Amino acid sequence: MSRTRVKICGITRADDAAAAVRAGADALGFVFYAKSPRYISPKHAAEIMAAMPPFVCKVGLFVNAAPDEVRQVLTVCSLDLLQFHGDETPAYCASFATPYMKAIRMRDDIDVADAIKAYASASAILLDSYKPGVPGGTGESFDWARFPERNAQSLVLAGGLRPENAGAAIASCKPYALDVSGGVEAAPGIKCPDAIQRFIEAVSLADRRED
Template identity: 55%
Template sequence: MRIKICGLTQLEDAQIAVKAGADALGFVFYPPSPRAITPEQAAKIIQQLPPFVMMVGLFVDPKPEWVTEVLKQVPLDLLQFHGDEPEAFCQSFGRPYIKALRMKPDFDPEQAAAGWPSARGFLLDAYTPGIPGGTGEVFDWQRFPASESPSWILAGGLTPTNVAQAIRITQPYAVDVSGGVESSRGIKCPTKIHAFIKAARS
């Protein structure tokens, strides 16, 4: 099971996530978020991390100039778009990307995914009006797509206590957690990170 720890703001938290076995680390370049980080801060953290861990930059309906500015400073491996960005926009930066889809009532993720054929995968998150993610809410896991293609990533309200059950029900390609391993907004809890990864891999 592949695991991404998202919303990192401190070097110590990133190092703990890597040592615990995280496959990917997420950095939020969306200023309204309580987990937002500047390109300078992210670059400084990534510079001190070991190889073979994927670095992911999260954006929400950004101006193209902002993405370009971040990419100049931060060595990101993957982009994650959490807003209403069309495929042409997501593709325009020459980096692989995943598209987040929020599970509104009666929303069909497989049908929606057809709008981004170039995406490497799709992150399914809970829907809360006006908030593009990181709410700690779960959606009905029975609605998770059964198909293995494209790569489906489960997010939304995952914690060390529910992630194993969530994986059993949804059989995702990967899981993504932020608030579920925090002691406060943007500050991770080492005990929760280790417990989450252990449970996800169990």
Template identity: 50%
Template structure:
């Protein structure tokens, strides 16, 4: 029996401009992320979110990224989001309180028990695994040692951290994640996405899938 062909989903994160949202849609992104944490150079407020999210058609997930946000902050953004992404120290109960599908980001610091975290956030739709830098909840542009990702997590793995068209094919072949998440790797400047780099990233993901699927047949 021939093995099923796997397609890695693509999430473009940290979009702040209408033309970048339009480019992501045209390139077939599966998800578009909006940063709703004021500490980020890619942050948008709720008014910007509403304007940008309105450009996203059906069947592309609109993802809101939060870092230890007050419940009212999350609630104000909910009308324009399909999926919540928590990057702080939120407990599973705090992630669940909005009755909305969510993913939990784990920063791969030394000693992190990823299996224990997967059990803790059993209600999450996936675990986003990102590089660890003290005091920085995400968007570092750093990679981490992908061999540290344990098998058999029982959760969809979204791979993040320093991905670009230069390394995402190798990441897919090594990790076989459900999805990849990129922000800085598709930018020409801080918070400014580059359509050419976005296209190159999508092409590199497709190449990674082709090679990975050939080796698994």
């Protein structure tokens, strides 16, 4: 059976990380962008990561961060993947000797294929909703008909996902993974264990239907 991976992003509390892992999350995201309501300090993130079991991917999210800032986080946190959500160039993204995922915000005028091709060195491409002045976490979805059918890289879907539409997202886009944050929260940065559980159950059900 093909399986859609799930990343729970915006982890700020150890209890939320534990709940996500128990529910079966494949990856947890930690936001190192000070303007985000889901920001976490590298020290606090490292403490949470230290309690995580093996085989759960630890992802660090950055937005137009200075290179030294990224390197400093890497010295504190054992990140498996970097996630860049700003205007970072391919050369910048590839400069940290760590696998990375590049977010592409789905503006109406963007050529998705060309944007993906520019980041050929990325381990994955995340397609997210576009909202002026907001680098992510908009809580809004984009037109899933624009999601590419096939690509050499792993394609991750984000934007407006929640337990109620996770199945439809998989049926429509057939992504490698879903990346959810606000859709499984009680408040920004505070996850709801029940919503996480229902989200992952919805993904599993959709995968079985696809087979």
